Amino acid sequence: AARLIDIHKTYQLGEHLVRALRGVSVDFPEGDYVAIMGSSGSGKSTMLNLLGALDRPTDGHYILAGHDVSELDDDQLSEIRNKLIGFIFQSYNLIPQYTVLENIQVPLHYRTHQRTISSSDMNRCLDLAGRVGLAERLDHRPFQLSGGQQQRVAIARALINDPEIILADEPTGNLDSTTEQEIMQLLGELNAEGRTIIMVTHENSVARKAKQQIIMKDGKIAGFGLFSDD
Amino acid sequence: AARLIDIHKTYQLGEHLVRALRGVSVDFPEGDYVAIMGSSGSGKSTMLNLLGALDRPTDGHYILAGHDVSELDDDQLSEIRNKLIGFIFQSYNLIPQYTVLENIQVPLHYRTHQRTISSSDMNRCLDLAGRVGLAERLDHRPFQLSGGQQQRVAIARALINDPEIILADEPTGNLDSTTEQEIMQLLGELNAEGRTIIMVTHENSVARKAKQQIIMKDGKIAGFGLFSDD
Ligand SMILES: Nc1ncnc2c1ncn2[C@@H]1O[C@H](COP(=O)(O)OP(=O)(O)OP(=O)(O)O)[C@@H](O)[C@H]1O
Ligand SMILES: Nc1ncnc2c1ncn2[C@@H]1O[C@H](COP(=O)(O)OP(=O)(O)OP(=O)(O)O)[C@@H](O)[C@H]1O
Ligand SMILES: [Mg+2]
Numbered sequence: 001a002a003r004l005i006d007i008h009k010t011y012q013l014g015e016h017l018v019r020a021l022r023g024v025s026v027d028f029p030e031g032d033y034v035a036i037m038g039s040s041g042s043g044k045s046t047m048l049n050l051l052g053a054l055d056r057p058t059d060g061h062y063i064l065a066g067h068d069v070s071e072l073d074d075d076q077l078s079e080i081r082n083k084l085i086g087f088i089f090q091s092y093n094l095i096p097q098y099t100v101l102e103n104i105q106v107p108l109h110y111r112t113h114q115r116t117i118s119s120s121d122m123n124r125c126l127d128l129a130g131r132v133g134l135a136e137r138l139d140h141r142p143f144q145l146s147g148g149q150q151q152r153v154a155i156a157r158a159l160i161n162d163p164e165i166i167l168a169d170e171p172t173g174n175l176d177s178t179t180e181q182e183i184m185q186l187l188g189e190l191n192a193e194g195r196t197i198i199m200v201t202h203e204n205s206v207a208r209k210a211k212q213q214i215i216m217k218d219g220k221i222a223g224f225g226l227f228s229d230d
Numbered sequence: 231a232a233r234l235i236d237i238h239k240t241y242q243l244g245e246h247l248v249r250a251l252r253g254v255s256v257d258f259p260e261g262d263y264v265a266i267m268g269s270s271g272s273g274k275s276t277m278l279n280l281l282g283a284l285d286r287p288t289d290g291h292y293i294l295a296g297h298d299v300s301e302l303d304d305d306q307l308s309e310i311r312n313k314l315i316g317f318i319f320q321s322y323n324l325i326p327q328y329t330v331l332e333n334i335q336v337p338l339h340y341r342t343h344q345r346t347i348s349s350s351d352m353n354r355c356l357d358l359a360g361r362v363g364l365a366e367r368l369d370h371r372p373f374q375l376s377g378g379q380q381q382r383v384a385i386a387r388a389l390i391n392d393p394e395i396i397l398a399d400e401p402t403g404n405l406d407s408t409t410e411q412e413i414m415q416l417l418g419e420l421n422a423e424g425r426t427i428i429m430v431t432h433e434n435s436v437a438r439k440a441k442q443q444i445i446m447k448d449g450k451i452a453g454f455g456l457f458s459d460d
């Protein structure tokens with residue numbers, strides 16, 4: 001589904017260079033379920049942003065669904081991204097002026113083959129809102145929600161287009177263990193349907209639900225498997 | 231240090247009433263170290279916002295450092311809050327246009343008895359930035375930082391005025407376990423110095439560092455002590 005080949009990502013900060021990724025190569029076959037772990041600043045979100053085609057590498061190649069992303073222009077990239085990928089951001093990126101329902105619907109407006117919201121779309125919105133426990137809050141806005149409720153809106157929104165690839169950046173960071181288990185249950189079902197899930201987490205309880213774990217350190221893959229310290 | 235007496239907080243949402251807190255009474259003596267746990271939406275952040283005098287209860291009394299908060303006007307409240315309380319927000323609330331250093335310095339500008347930044351202030355900024363592992367990033371802005379790095383700026387900022395009361399809303403939600411341990415170490419030292427710490431967390435590994443735990447459910451205190459399920 002997605003393959004990174006010797007990926008480098010460097011940010012220029014004034015005269016300072018931050019080498020966020022320093023040569024990352026990894027293959028994610030379809031149906032994979034991977035947890036990316038590692039210390040704060042080790043490059044996890046940067047890697048996920050590249051996988052989500054939200055950013056381009058400084059060096060190296062990213063093959064997404066058979067296309068080399070560097071050979072696609074921005075429009076082609078947007079189209080592929082919207083069709084294939086659902087992204088749960090580390091800081092949610094909800095639209096403050098939109099209600100919960102409108103936020104969940106945002107990806108539906110980016111579909112190239114269907115511009116209107118059908119009744120089956122609406123049913124799917126209501127169903128997902130119910131799955132994340134927000135059925136009663138559809139007409140409220142982000143500032144009226146708790147941190148965990150906002151996170152759950154971001155999760156529902158990422159899933160509305162039935163994406164083949166789900167990229168989740170700390171999807172349960174603001175959720176208590178019961179709610180976390182419900183979300184992990186949902187992700188497990190999606191993976192069982194054949195979807196590819198790549199999630200960043202720093203919690204072993206979440207990481208062990210995945211099929212394999214990748215550990216990042218200083219912009220490189222340092223190892224595989226769970227941390228053994230807790 | 232802080233006492234809640236039969237606190238109610240109700241939000242009006244159109245014709246909908248959300249009763250976020252439904253009769254909460256609890257005393258936090260000086261030097262206390264309490265973890266507040268409970269499911270998403272149970273009222274934890276609302277309680278912390280009231281303790282931080284960032285919001286007023288719909289009913290009940292809040293006694294902060296001997297003053298009934300309802301008898302203080304907004305200016306008096308601001309002054310007490312800035313002098314006594316350091317607040318780590320669930321969504322950080324960093325100022326995007328300010329650098330890391332400028333963000334850490336924000337509370338210094340609100341001091342009523344000293345409007346300029348002295349060299350000892352500056353030393354404290356550098357020291358705190360070092361304590362949270364951000365000494366090299368002082369001139370960068372939030373968008374150039376990872377999620378956990380942004381959280382650490384919020385932590386340093388909350389501590390810059392040497393507050394007597396530290397209110398922390400999920401202070402390690404975006405931190406890996408090593409960085410989390412460093413932050414918990416720092417909070418432990420501050421409590422050993424006599425400061426009162428009230429922190430919201432949904433992680434047992436964090437909650438067990440506190441002296442006691444309070445469990446919230448549906449806007450009320452449902453019990454005390456750690457969750458036994460993980
Ligand atoms: N400004 C607001 N307007 C309306 N309702 C609100 C507002 N702020 C919070 N609420 C509601 O009050 C309830 C409690 O919210 P609160 O943020 O205290 O929960 P929490 O325990 O911190 O949850 P989480 O663990 O998800 O952060 C929730 O149902 C929330 O939607
Ligand atoms: N837009 C940017 N400009 C400059 N530097 C950046 C930018 N985005 C990220 N960085 C830097 O790149 C490095 C990796 O960041 P990244 O967000 O990938 O870390 P992370 O592993 O997700 O961390 P966390 O666990 O704290 O979220 C960090 O040093 C970060 O400060
Ligand atoms: Mg990150």
Ligand SMILES: [Mg+2]
Pocket residue numbers: 146147148274275276320399
């Ligand atoms: Mg909260």
